[in-house]
Amino acid sequence: MxxxxxxxxxxxxxxxxxxxxxxxxxxxxxxxxxxxxxxxxxxxxxxxxxxxxxxxxxxxxxxxxxxxxxxxLTEEVKNLQTKCINLEAQSKRNNLVILGLEEGQESGNPDKMIIDLLRHILELSDNDPVPEVERHHRSLLPRSTPPDPPRAYLVRMLRWSDRQKILGVVAKRKRLVWEGKPIRIFPDLPVEIKKKRAEYNDIRKRLRGTDIRYGLLYPARFIVTIEGVKHIYNNAAQATVDLQKRLPKIFD
Structure with missing residues (x-):
């Protein structure tokens, strides 16, 4: 229902x-x-x-x-690199590098050649004693052929004082000529120091020909004497910025 x-x-x-x-x-x-x-x-x-x-x-x-x-580790490597560069520099302390010395000039009697060259540089007579050379040789590169420049000639002086004496004479001479060819003489330095010194090339080029005294301090510091005051720079950038202010006519 x-x-x-x-x-x-x-x-x-x-x-x-x-x-x-x-x-x-x-x-x-x-x-x-x-x-x-x-x-x-x-x-x-x-x-x-x-x-x-x-x-x-x-x-x-x-x-x-x-x-x-x-x-x-990076800091340690940096310190080790600095030590290695310093050790290399110390090992080359008595060395000179001669550029422009024609290939083959050392043939026959290389000892006589280097003695004659030192007499010429230092303007010594035949009776004057010549600074003692410990050893000398060409750089260990393949022999160059024209038009390539001759290989560098390395000379190790027995005494550091003689090396400095030669560099002092070279600095005063505007031009060195040997066997009718211009030569240049430099201290033998590690590659790293040479590169740092080369950074000052533009500054040196600008100062060349002026009455301003300038030079390089070991290892790669630049020194300039302006109005009797010496200014020392640790790198090229610092030197450029400061010298632009002090010598605006030269660094314009």
Whole structure:
């Protein structure tokens, strides 16, 4: 009787509500499962992030130690390089480098050639004693052929004072000629010092021909005397900036 008393539309509505409930329950179950999966993946991602943060922290700590060690090693290498350059400079303390000496001039009797050359440079007579030479030879490069310049000739004086005496005479002479060819004589220095000294070439070129006294101090400092006052510079950039202010007409 109850079914007969329930209208058809009510029964249909109840059936549709039941179907809708079933559909919602199925969707909620699927949503719950998705949420569980998301939570599981989130926990996994959180664990991976935590592990990554720990590894990054360890790497940063290790990098800090490595940077400290690298800085210490770099400083040590720099000090060792400086010591090596100084040792090389000391080993060449008595050496002279002669440029422009024609290939083959030392053939036959090289000892006589170098003695005659020193007599010529120092303007000594045949009876004057010649500074003692410990050894002398060409640079250990393949023999040059024209038009390439001749190889440098290396001379090691027995005494440092004789080496300085020769350099002093050379500094006063504007031009040296031997066997009809111009020659130049320099102290023998390590390559690193030569490069640093070469940085002053532009400044020296500007000062050449003026009445301003200038020169180089060991290892690679530049000294200029302006109005009786000496100015010493540790590098070419510093010298250029200061001399532009002091000598604007020359360094314009």
């Amino acid at each position: 109850a079914d007969e008393e329930t209208p058809g539309w009510a029964r249909q509505l109840l059936a549709e509500v039941g179907d809708l409930k079933t559909s919602f329950e199925q969707r909620l179950d699927a949503l719950n499962n998705s949420v569980k999966d998301i939570k599981k993946e989130t926990r996994a991602i959180a664990n991976r992030i935590s592990n990554a943060e720990k590894r990054i922290s360890d790497l940063e700590d290790g990098n800090a130690c490595t940077s400290k060690s690298l800085k210490s």
